[in-house]
Each structure stands twice: as C-alpha cells, then as structure tokens.
Amino acid sequence: MTLWRVTSPCTVRCVGPSAQPVPATTAARRLAAVTATVGRAFRDGERLADPLLLRERARSVLGALGVTLETQGVPLPSVAPDGRGTGGSGADGRATGGTGPPGTLIVANHISWLDAVALLAVVPTPLLAKRDVAGWPVLGRLAGRAGTLFLDRDAVRTLPDAVAEIAAVLRSGRNVALFPGATTWCAPPGGAFRRATFQAAVDAGAPVQPVSLGYRQFGAPSTVPAYVGAASFGTSLRRVARASGLSVTVRAHPPFASDGLTRRELAARAQASVRGALEAPAPTRLRVPV
Known part of the structure; x- marks a missing residue:
C-alpha cells in the first residue's frame, strides 16, 4: 500500500446503460473517426506539444465521439504559443524562479479517461498521469509527446521527484x-483530494x-463515460x-493563491470548491464547437 495506491468503491456495476444508444453503424463511424484523429496526432510528432494543435486534436476526439463540450464558471488560464500560461501568478504577482509569473496548478475530480481530453480541449497544458499510461500502445507515446508528466504510484520514494x-x-x-x-469514481465529486x-x-x-x-x-447526469472497475x-x-x-461540462472555479x-x-480548499459546485445553481453554459 502506498500513498497513491488509492481504491474506489465504484465498479462496472456503477456504469448505467446508455440512454437511446446510437445505431451500430453510427458507433462504428465514430470509432473510425477517433482512429483517424489519433493517426493525425501520431503523425504530428513532437509538434503535438504545441498548445493550439493539442487543443485542436482534443476537440477533434470529442467531436468524433459525438460528445458536446460545455464550459462554465470563470475562465481557465490562457496558454501562449510557447506553452506558458498567461493567467497564473502568485499572491503578489511575482515570479518564483522563472522570468515571469508561475503557471497555475489546475486540479479536477476524476471520472473517466475522457476527463483529460475535455481539459485539453479547453486549456491545453501538461497533465499528470500514472506511469502505466506511458506503456499503453500508441496512446502512451502520444501522451509523452503532449508533455504529460508521469507518476509511479507504486514507488512512493519517487514522489518527491x-x-x-x-x-x-x-x-x-x-x-x-x-x-x-488519484483514481476514478463513477460520478462527481469523487474521493478525497490527496495533498x-x-x-x-x-x-x-x-x-x-x-x-x-x-x-x-x-x-440528465450520466455514468456512461465512467472508467471504473x-x-x-x-x-x-466503445x-x-x-x-x-x-x-x-468543464466548470472552472476562481483560482486562489498558495x-x-x-x-x-x-x-x-480545492475540494471544497469542487464539492460546493454540486450544491450551487448551475450558471449559464457555453457550448464549445468541437
């Protein structure tokens, strides 16, 4: 047992059936479109780390799957072409070791592998993933090219690094x-945030x-995308x-200084913001073309 080997009570039984599933031919076309998008991303090579291209590929995946992207709340930090954030800063606006203000640590609840795609479709930025993902065929290599940072949850001694x-x-x-x-749950808000x-x-x-x-x-709330059990x-x-x-829906809450x-x-404080969002009235949604 390590600090990061977290378990969730959610199993495949938590995943409800799809309401009005699309015809098999439509599902096949969607899978073919996703495959084509992944192929383009693979051919992008190291250029995939470019924020604008990364966001375009993420939105293409959502569009191929027929998933509508909606944003709520305050804006997430924008990203410059060189990958630097343009919205984050310390409490006094000073940089802490770079030539400008530091970036922003964006933290979210976790339900599905689709979470990462949705975040990248809004704010293309390096993600932290478990090291197992690096070994996934094709997708692991794409994650590395996109700038993903990997964490070995079975080796607690590597956590400081x-x-x-x-x-x-x-x-x-x-x-x-x-x-x-640190793990997926079938619905928000999920488990406790590891510190x-x-x-x-x-x-x-x-x-x-x-x-x-x-x-x-x-x-209506759906557990279909949940990646559990x-x-x-x-x-x-599929x-x-x-x-x-x-x-x-990607709902961003006001950032706060560390x-x-x-x-x-x-x-x-971060988890309180996420949990509080479930009890507050939903603000106007903005649908993002994908």
Missing part, C-alpha cells in the same frame, strides 16, 4: 493539470484553480461511442 518536476514546470510559467483524487502534489504549488508559489467535471445525457479502455471507448446526447497555505490546506 515527481513533485519537484511539477514545481519546475510551474516555475517556468507553464500550467499543470492533475487529478488529485502530496499540492506541495508543488507551495514550492513554486503558484496559484491553484479547481475544476469540476461532469457528464450528462440529454440533460475492471473494464478495459477499449470497452469504455461504450462512449454508442452513447447519444452525451455532453461533458502563499501562506500548506498543501493540506490547499487540497481541502
């Missing part, structure tokens, strides 16, 4: 997005911006491809 790497990226002015719940990675924000003097992710079908990635992908009326706060306090 991972935190230092995240802090270095933040100090360089780039944002980092991660899922501090370890918030130390990177403390060390870099970087602000933290919480994000709530949720899925709906025809306006023993289901394979392929099974989950389930999403068969879904109709599916949308993902100055004077401990990693425990940062984690608690």
Whole structure:
C-alpha cells in the first residue's frame, strides 16, 4: 500500500446503460473517426506539444465521439504559443524562479479517461498521469509527446521527484493539470483530494484553480463515460461511442493563491470548491464547437 495506491468503491456495476444508444453503424463511424484523429496526432510528432494543435486534436476526439463540450464558471488560464500560461501568478504577482509569473496548478475530480481530453480541449497544458499510461500502445507515446508528466504510484520514494518536476514546470510559467483524487469514481465529486502534489504549488508559489467535471445525457447526469472497475479502455471507448446526447461540462472555479497555505490546506480548499459546485445553481453554459 502506498500513498497513491488509492481504491474506489465504484465498479462496472456503477456504469448505467446508455440512454437511446446510437445505431451500430453510427458507433462504428465514430470509432473510425477517433482512429483517424489519433493517426493525425501520431503523425504530428513532437509538434503535438504545441498548445493550439493539442487543443485542436482534443476537440477533434470529442467531436468524433459525438460528445458536446460545455464550459462554465470563470475562465481557465490562457496558454501562449510557447506553452506558458498567461493567467497564473502568485499572491503578489511575482515570479518564483522563472522570468515571469508561475503557471497555475489546475486540479479536477476524476471520472473517466475522457476527463483529460475535455481539459485539453479547453486549456491545453501538461497533465499528470500514472506511469502505466506511458506503456499503453500508441496512446502512451502520444501522451509523452503532449508533455504529460508521469507518476509511479507504486514507488512512493519517487514522489518527491515527481513533485519537484511539477514545481519546475510551474516555475517556468507553464500550467499543470492533475487529478488529485488519484483514481476514478463513477460520478462527481469523487474521493478525497490527496495533498502530496499540492506541495508543488507551495514550492513554486503558484496559484491553484479547481475544476469540476461532469457528464450528462440529454440533460440528465450520466455514468456512461465512467472508467471504473475492471473494464478495459477499449470497452469504455466503445461504450462512449454508442452513447447519444452525451455532453461533458468543464466548470472552472476562481483560482486562489498558495502563499501562506500548506498543501493540506490547499487540497481541502480545492475540494471544497469542487464539492460546493454540486450544491450551487448551475450558471449559464457555453457550448464549445468541437
């Protein structure tokens, strides 16, 4: 048992059937479109790390799967062509080790592999993923080219190095997005936020911006995209491809400075923002063409 080997009570039984599934021919076309998009991303090579191209590819995946992207809340930090964030800064606006203000640590609840695609479609930024992803055929290589940082959850002694790497990226002015719940749940808000990675924000003097992710079908909450239990990635992908009326909402909450706060306090405050969003009235949604 390690600090990062977190388990969720959610199993494949938590995943409800798709409401009004699309015809098999439509699902097949969607899967073919996703394959074509992945192929283009693979041919992009190292250029895939370019934020604008990365966002375009992420939106193409959502569009291929028939998933509507909706954004709510405050804006997420914008990203310059060189990958540097343009919205994050410390409490006093000073940089902490770079030539400009630090990037923003973006933290979100975790439901599905589709979460990463949705975040990249809004704010293309390096993600933190478990090291297992690096070994996935094709997708692992694409993740590496996109600038993904990998964490070995079975080797707790490497955690300080991972935190230092995240802090270095933040100090360089780039944002980092991660899922501090450390595992997926079938619906928001998910499990408790693990505090370890918030130390990177403390060390870099970087602000933290919480994000709530949720899925709906025809306006009703949906667990179809949930990637839980023993289901394979392929099974989950096909389930999403068969879904109709599916949308993902990325709701960004106001960022807050890390100055004077401990990693425990940062984690608690970020999770309170995510949990509070479930109880507050939903603001106007903006549908993003994908």
